[in-house]
Amino acid sequence: MSTEGQIIKCKAAVAWEAGKPLSIEDIEVLPPRANEVRIQIAYTGVCHTDAYTLSGKDPEGAFPIILGHEGAGIVESVGEGVTNVKVGDHVVALYTPECKECKFCKSGKTNLCGKIRATQGRGLMPDGTSRFRCKGQDLLHFMGCSTFSQYTVVADISVVAITPEAPMDRTCLLGCGITTGYGAAVVTANVEKGSSVAIFGAGCVGLSVIQGAVKNGAGRIIVVDVNDAKEEWAKKFGATEFVNPTKIGKPIQDYLIEITDGGLDYTFDCTGNVGVMRAALEACHKGWGQSIIIGVAAAGQEISTRPFQLVTGRQWKGCAFGGIKGRSQLPDLVDDYMTGKLKVDEFITHRKTLPEINDAFQVMHSGDCIRCVIDMINL
Numbered sequence: 001m002s003t004e005g006q007i008i009k010c011k012a013a014v015a016w017e018a019g020k021p022l023s024i025e026d027i028e029v030l031p032p033r034a035n036e037v038r039i040q041i042a043y044t045g046v047c048h049t050d051a052y053t054l055s056g057k058d059p060e061g062a063f064p065i066i067l068g069h070e071g072a073g074i075v076e077s078v079g080e081g082v083t084n085v086k087v088g089d090h091v092v093a094l095y096t097p098e099c100k101e102c103k104f105c106k107s108g109k110t111n112l113c114g115k116i117r118a119t120q121g122r123g124l125m126p127d128g129t130s131r132f133r134c135k136g137q138d139l140l141h142f143m144g145c146s147t148f149s150q151y152t153v154v155a156d157i158s159v160v161a162i163t164p165e166a167p168m169d170r171t172c173l174l175g176c177g178i179t180t181g182y183g184a185a186v187v188t189a190n191v192e193k194g195s196s197v198a199i200f201g202a203g204c205v206g207l208s209v210i211q212g213a214v215k216n217g218a219g220r221i222i223v224v225d226v227n228d229a230k231e232e233w234a235k236k237f238g239a240t241e242f243v244n245p246t247k248i249g250k251p252i253q254d255y256l257i258e259i260t261d262g263g264l265d266y267t268f269d270c271t272g273n274v275g276v277m278r279a280a281l282e283a284c285h286k287g288w289g290q291s292i293i294i295g296v297a298a299a300g301q302e303i304s305t306r307p308f309q310l311v312t313g314r315q316w317k318g319c320a321f322g323g324i325k326g327r328s329q330l331p332d333l334v335d336d337y338m339t340g341k342l343k344v345d346e347f348i349t350h351r352k353t354l355p356e357i358n359d360a361f362q363v364m365h366s367g368d369c370i371r372c373v374i375d376m377i378n379l
């Protein structure tokens with residue numbers, strides 16, 4: 001029986017306030033309005049950015065909210081004017097939308113899209129309202145996705161259809177972590193063949209940077225992580241060297257400059273630690289080294305270095321979603337996964353069901369979790 005046009009009652013993990021566990025609630029999901037899409041979420045990953053916002057450290061974090069932004073599912077219904085997806089399509093939600101008509105989308109210089117960023121940042125749909133209700137109150141949306149609900153509503157520019165052949169319990173991870181790291185190496189830095197790369201932090205994002213660096217033919221790929229257990233992970237993805245910065249007896253940037261005859265061509269911060277960001281910039285080669293910030297730092301944190309570092313030719317950059325344009329480029333990444341050119345399965349270390357979602361947040365901090373995938377349908 002079709003649920004089109006009706007309010008759907010389903011389960012969702014609700015964050016009622018910062019720093020508290022998520023609560024599994026019965027919620028109501030309103031039908032999609034014009035240029036909106038309602039999706040039955042099948043699987044979602046849990047990203048460190050979900051934990052960051054839940055912790056209360058996100059300046060844009062507001063509550064109560066339905067978190068989650070790494071999800072795949074099936075289109076249940078569409079609002080008036082939606083042409084890019086249809087009922088039954090298998091889709092991935094996009095926290096970086098792509099309208100293809102704003103000045104950002106048309107610039108050819110960025111994957112950021114300006115069309116709905118203001119309302120998205122306030123946890124609302126583009127018309128300034130919410131599609132979620134629970135216990136008589138509205139719940140906020142998160143990053144334009146809210147994938148910790150069995151049903152969600154997103155803007156049509158925040159969703160992309162992918163091949164139905166692809167398993168959604170894997171492709172959900174292309175909604176954030178894997179695409180972010182891979183894109184940072186392949187699109188944002190566009191690492192050149194033979195170049196030297198250092199990656200700080202070997203979680204899902206850092207391992208994905210390795211994967212992008214390998215794809216582009218980098219020479220040395222040095223991974224820096226405080227957790228020795230990450231050496232095996234880094235090597236499995238193609239790192240050529242591993243360094244634990246707590247075991248070298250000197251600042252990591254000095255060590256890296258020594259072992260690379262003056263510094264790296266490219267460095268990537270995948271930790272969100274502003275001290276690490278500084279080290280990553282200062283580990284770059286004079287004259288041309290580029291450092292790409294991917295990690296998300298807490299409210300109030302600032303980066304610093306001697307301006308001389310930039311005067312002498314190092315460049316500090318950053319990217320969201322790796323610089324990847326979701327609607328234009330994500331289907332190709334899914335195809336690369338399907339043809340064995342992009343690793344995805346290898347990132348999944350844990351699986352949980354929606355009622356177990358707080359355990360997923362626990363394991364994420366355990367040091368042995370790369371990604372935990374949540375089954376949103378089979379409870």
Ligand SMILES: NC(=O)C1=CN([C@@H]2O[C@H](COP(=O)(O)OP(=O)(O)OC[C@H]3O[C@@H](n4cnc5c(N)ncnc54)[C@H](OP(=O)(O)O)[C@@H]3O)[C@@H](O)[C@H]2O)C=CC1
Pocket residue numbers: 047048049052176177180200201202203204205206224225226227230245270271272273276293294295296297319320321322366367369370
């Ligand atoms: N810009 C964007 O679009 C996106 C940004 N992010 C952000 O990227 C960051 C990484 O995400 P993710 O890979 O999931 O995170 P993880 O926590 O899985 O990975 C981070 C790794 O860095 C290690 N680490 C911590 N401190 C240091 C240090 N001082 N030096 C070297 N390594 C260190 C951690 O070790 P240990 O295990 O011991 O903690 C861990 O292995 C997060 O800040 C996340 O919010 C994520 C997705 C998209």
Ligand SMILES: N[C@@H](CCC(=O)N[C@@H](CSC=O)C(=O)NCC(=O)O)C(=O)O
Pocket residue numbers: 047049050058059060061095096117176296320321
């Ligand atoms: N809301 C935070 C910033 C959080 C942030 O940087 N988010 C990234 C994606 S992280 C994904 O896991 C992002 O897309 N940034 C670009 C954007 O437009 O939000 C804050 O206010 O500091």
Ligand SMILES: [Zn+2]
Pocket residue numbers: 047048049050069070176177
């Ligand atoms: Zn994320």
Ligand SMILES: [Zn+2]
Pocket residue numbers: 097098099100101102103104105106112113114115
């Ligand atoms: Zn746009």
